Amino acid sequence: MDCVFCRIVAGNADASVVYEDDRLLAFCDLNPVNPGHLLIIPKIHRAGLVDLDESDGSQMFVIARRLAAAIRRSGLRCEGVNLFLADGLAAGQEVFHVHLHVFPRYRGDRFRLDTGQRPASRGDLDTIAVRVRAVL
C-alpha cells in the first residue's frame, strides 16, 4: 500500500503540520482552496468513514472546530469556514485515507460546490428517513 498520508505520519513525506496528538495529525493541504486550507487525518490508516473509530471521528470534529477558530484568529483571510469530507470515489475522495478538510472562505473566492439540490416532497423525505432509521 502506498498512501501519501501514511508517509506523512511516518515522517517519510513533507508536511506543514499545524496539530498533532497521539491519534490525529493536521497539516496544510498541498492544493489549497484558499490559503489556510488544512486536513485532519487519523494517524492509523483508515480508508473511509465506516472504517474510522467513532472516537477518532469525534476527535476529528473537535480538532476541526479548534482549527477553524485558529484560522479565524490567524490573520489569514477568513470570513467563514467550510468543513468537508469526501467518503468514496463518487463523493470525490482522491486519497483513500480518511481526511477532513477545514478551509477558510471569503466573499468572491473561487470555491464552488454545485449541489444540484432540488425540493423534495414530505412523502419522499419520510420514506427516506424510514429507510435510513431502519439500519442505523
Ligand SMILES: [Zn+2]
Ligand atoms: Zn494511509
